[in-house]
Amino acid sequence: MKWTWQWLVAGLAVVSLASVAPATVLRVPSEYPTIQAGIDAAVEGDTVLVADGTYTGDGNRDLDFGGVNMVVMSENGPELTVIDCEGNFPDLHRGFHFHNGEDSSSVVQGFTITNGFRYGEGTEGSGGAILCVDSSPTIRANIIVGNTASAYGGGIYCYDHSSASVQDCVIGENIADSGGGIGCDYECYVAFENNVITGNVASSGGGVMADSCSTVRISGSTITENRACYGGGFVCLQSSGVITNSILWADSAETGSEIYVMGSCPYFWASLSVSWSDVQGGPSGIYDGGCSHVWWEMRNIDADPLFVAGPHGAYYLSQVAAGQVEQSPCVDAGHPDFPVPEGTTRTDEVCDAGRLDIGYHYTECVVAVGEEYREEIRTLSYRLAQNYPNPFRSGTTIAYSLAAPTWISLGIYDIQGALVRNLVRGAVSAGPHQVVWDGRDHRGQQVAGGIYFCHISVGDHTETKRMVLLR
The missing domain is CATH 2.60.40.4070 (Immunoglobulin-like)
Structure with a gap:
């Protein structure tokens, strides 16, 4: 099955759940000259389908759903479809702004979003690529890279009761004061599932920041090589964090190399639960600043995950079955009751089966089926992988x-x-x-x-x- 067809089916399936009325597909640029023009013409449950290319200028940045729940997606994925915000000071721009109560049926899927730049206080200087205010969109299968916010959330910022879902994304090389990759603030509930968060920089929370009575759930993700003064991978302030089946490795900070947790007594405590995960330094990689509850739960490990580069990125797991010499300790180390996603941690792109591996799963994979599969692997052995990062x-x-x-x-x-x-x-x-x-x-x-x-x-x-x- 071709990737383009899989991509369209995945996105259009969201539409069928969003509305019983027939959905319309609005095509950019063949029918509408800009992405915003397609959005403005859409009604509830429609899909705005964006062709390959690099989209710049007015109408292709600062995109606003206007309270209409729809799917805005690329035709062939983020490596071929780029939203270049071209932001700088004082010409401030971001990719998307959700602020009209959009719900989970509002979907952004399959874009590279880059060069967002926000400066100022509060939300004005937050959300370099995507800003969510009292809105709850689904952000799926995007590459969010090279964005800047002077305040919060270099890549994504969720504020004021937002309940966003972030799935299958690569979030890297973004910069902010707090939450280099992602910031969540003021009673937000944000679920991160199967993401790579890498190379982001902030004063507080290089990878992810949760503050002011927010709840962040991180599952099946890889958080690595982020930098901060406090909480290289994740900072949890007066909030709740739940980390499962994830890798936090090679992040760095002056305090709390991987995780920093702190509440504000007597009313605003912080809590953190970590289970079935690989955290560098083990419990010592977590800094407890007080007024907090930290649960280092069952089956966590502190062992080099042995990342290897593969066809679509740099965070596959070394596996003997895929041709590497060593076996990553994260293989088959996930929670036994969690379903195995349709994806892979193997460089030969064999879909994971059996017990869940810890960490991010690349979504393109092939099912091993006898001789036909072995012939496919022989073909793949002469293979040029997609460069990473890209862009x-x-x-x-x-x-x-x-x-x-x-x-x-x-x-x-x-x-x-x-x-x-x-x-x-x-x-x-x-x-x-x-x-x-x-x-x-x-x-x-x-x-x-x-x-x-x-x-x-x-x-x-x-x-x-x-x-x-x-x-």
């Missing part, structure tokens, strides 16, 4: 695998087909490999932002991946 700013990792030692050529080409830089040219050993492109040409000069292609030649086999460089 990217300063550098991106390209992973590839070889079934046997051979001569290869791997290079970067511009949109006109001209060679920009050779990354690999020569004999390479069998197995998985990766190389980093720093956005420079063969002379060491930075290239302009735009679309580039990574092309590999292995004997008679060639493969190409599309990349987006942001400047």
Whole structure:
């Protein structure tokens, strides 16, 4: 089954749940010139379907559902559909603003949202990519990267009784004062399921921040390489946090390298429950600032998750069955009563089965079925993975695998087909490999932002991946 078809079915299924009336699909840009024009024409339960491309300027940023519950989704996923907010000071913009009571049938799905920039106090300076005020949308399968907020939520900010659901997203390299990746404040209830939150920076809560009687539930997610002064991965202030089947690893902070918890006595206590998760430092990775209850519950571990790069990102788990030498301790270590998602932690893209693995699951996978599957794996063994991150700013990792030692050529080409830089040219050993492109040409000069292609030649086999460089 083709990915495009799976993508459309997943999004349109939301519509059937949202309304019994027939839903209309409004297409951008073939029928409506901008995303906002499609939104403005939609009625309850409609879908605004956005074609591949990079969308900029008025009508393609500061998008507002206006209280109408609908699905706004890309046709082919976030790697091919970019909302570039082009925000800076004093020209302030973000991707989406929910503030009219939208509910969970309001869906944003399948976009890269980047270059949002907000400055000011309160909500004015919050939610670099997405702001939710007393609204409860579903935010699914997006890449939220390179956004900035001077106050809260560099990527996403939920405020004032919002109950958002964030699923299957990659949230990375965002910056804020509090909640570099995501901020939740003032009696919000936010559920995070199957997300990667990485490389975000804040003073408080590098990855995730919960404050002022909010509740945050984190399940099946990977939180890594975020930085803050307090709570590198997660800060929980006068709020409740529940973490299950998740990895918090290699985050850093002056206090609470992974988690910082603190309440305000006597009325506003904080609470944290961690179970079936991998937390670096174990209980010592959690700082208890007082007026709080911390429950380090059953079957947590403190062990290197052994991340490896794979076809769609850098946070697969090392597994012997997929060709790695070591077995990640997070494999088959999740809660036995939790269902196994349709996804994978394996670099050979075999769908997970049996017991749940801890951490993020990539949603594209293949089911192992006898000889047909083995032939597919032989094909995949000569594979060029999608670069990660994508889109990217300063550098991106390209992973590839070889079934046997051979001569290869791997290079970067511009949109006109001209060679920009050779990354690999020569004999390479069998197995998985990766190389980093720093956005420079063969002379060491930075290239302009735009679309580039990574092309590999292995004997008679060639493969190409599309990349987006942001400047």
